[in-house]
Amino acid sequence: xxxxxxxxxxxQQNYQQLQQKHEIKRPVLKNCIxxxxxxxxxxxxxxxxxYFYIYFFNFTEQSxxxxxxxxxxxxxMLLTGFGIYDRIGQFAGAGSAVPVTGFGNAVISAxxxxxxEGLVLGVGGNMFKLAGSVILFGVFSAFVxxxxxxxxxxxxxx
Amino acid sequence: xxxxxxxxxxxxGFICVIGQLLFDVAKLTPGHTLSLLVVAxxxxxxxxxxxxxxxxxxxxxxxxxxxxxxxxxxxxxxxAKAHGIIGxxxxxxxxxxxxxxxxxxxxxxxxxxxxxxx
Numbered sequence: 356x357x358x359x360x361x362x363x364x365x366x367q368q369n370y371q372q373l374q375q376k377h378e379i380k381r382p383v384l385k386n387c388i389x390x391x392x393x394x395x396x397x398x399x400x401x402x403x404x405x406y407f408y409i410y411f412f413n414f415t416e417q418s419x420x421x422x423x424x425x426x427x428x429x430x431x432m433l434l435t436g437f438g439i440y441d442r443i444g445q446f447a448g449a450g451s452a453v454p455v456t457g458f459g460n461a462v463i464s465a466x467x468x469x470x471x472e473g474l475v476l477g478v479g480g481n482m483f484k485l486a487g488s489v490i491l492f493g494v495f496s497a498f499v500x501x502x503x504x505x506x507x508x509x510x511x512x513x
Numbered sequence: 514x515x516x517x518x519x520x521x522x523x524x525x526g527f528i529c530v531i532g533q534l535l536f537d538v539a540k541l542t543p544g545h546t547l548s549l550l551v552v553a554x555x556x557x558x559x560x561x562x563x564x565x566x567x568x569x570x571x572x573x574x575x576x577x578x579x580x581x582x583x584x585x586x587x588x589x590x591x592x593a594k595a596h597g598i599i600g601x602x603x604x605x606x607x608x609x610x611x612x613x614x615x616x617x618x619x620x621x622x623x624x625x626x627x628x629x630x631x
Contacts, residue, residue, distance in 0.1 A: 381537045383533075383534070383537045383538060386533050386536075386537055387530045387533050387534065387537075390526070390529040390530055390532065390533035391526035391527070391529060391530050392526065393529070394525050394526045394528065394529025394530075394532075394577070395521075395522035395523065395525050395526030395529070395573075396522070397525065397576060398521045398522060398524070398525025398526070398572050398573045398576045398577070399518055399521055399522050399525075399572070401521070401525075401572035401575065401576040402517060402518050402521040402571050402572035402573070403518075404572075405571060405572050405575075406514070416568075416571075420567070420575040420580065420584070420608075421608065421609075421610075421611040421612075422611060423572060423575065423576070424575070424576070424580075424609075424611055424612040424615065425611040425612065425614075425615035427576065428612060428615040428616050428619055429615060429619050432619040432620070432622070432623045435623065435627075436623050436626065436627035437627075447529075448533050448536060448537075449529050449530075449531075449532030449533035449535070449536050449543075449546065450526075450529045450532075450533070452532060452543050452546070452547065453528060453529045453531075453532040453546075453547070453550065453577050453578055454525065454529070454576045454577050454578070455576055455577070455578060455580070455581070455612060456576075457547070457578065458547070458578055458581070458612070458616065459615070459616050459619070459620075462616040462617070462620040463616070463619060463620045463623045463624075465620075466620040466621060466623055466624035467623055467624050467627050467628075467629050468629050469624075470624045470625075470629070471629075474624075478620075478621060478624045482617065482620055482621075485544065486616070488544050488547070488548045489544075489547045489548055489551050489578065489581065490613070491548075492548040492551055492552050493548075493551040493552070493554075493555065493581050493582045493585055494585060494605060496551070496552040496555040496556065496582060497555045497582055497585030497586045497589055497605065498589065498601060498602075498605070500555050500556060500558070500559035500586050501559075501585075501586050501589035501590050501593060501601045501605075502598075502601050503559070504559055504590060504593075505590070505593040505597075505598055505600075505601055506598070508593075509597075509598070
């Protein structure tokens with residue numbers, strides 16, 4: 356930020372100040388409360404689906420995360436397709452983006468949006484436009500963490 | 514069982530509040546926020562701290578995107594235990610395959626049935 360400011364002409368700096376003065380303050384507390392309730396509710400739905408799989412399909416508490424996540428992604432496909440998830444997102448902010456349904460929504464909305472450009476270049480090429488960074492940094496950080504831990508175990512540190 | 518629902522609500526909501534604070538206070542884009550949370554989940558599992566949270570809060574810990582990082586590390590470590598260092602690569606997606614495959618499959622199906630809105 357400081358570096359950016361140094362390179363600006365005085366006019367630009369003036370404009371920056373003017374812009375900051377008129378920028379609408381974000382209602383942080385209100386947004387957090389909304390995010391808390393919507394995010395919490397999505398997790399409660401997930402918990403209900405978990406119990407469903409535990410009781411009817413013989414999953415254990417440890418392995419139940421997998422089918423639950425898949426079901427949540429399926430639900431988010433329906434909600435995204437009917438245009439409901441965007442409305443939830445406008446209300447809840449991070450409350451709908453942070454749960455795995457937000458990841459599903461990012462993939463699926465990109466798919467639907469680029470359908471008109473064709474199946475291969477449109478849907479195939481743009482599918483992970485938004486969600487790609489999550490997969491990239493997830494996989495890379497997991498790789499580093501797992502590698503370090505494995506090496507420490509092999510060298511007998513842990 | 515009711516306690517599990519309660520803690521899923523509280524912990525899940527709390528992780529979303531962290532995301533909202535990264536949006537509003539740190540002024541990060543959703544892409545940066547989600548990437549950061551995934552990395553945080555991976556690191557927490559590296560220290561063995563995420564699994565207790567899953568036992569405690571159930572879906573409150575497995576539904577937020579942090580569990581994606583946790584599941585990746587988990588799969589990699591599981592296979593590393595069995596096959597040594599190459600297991601880090603082979604086991605990476607073992608636990609979390611359903612989330613990614615579901616997103617791909619349902620995304621494709623969705624693009625075939627639904628028309629863009631707005």
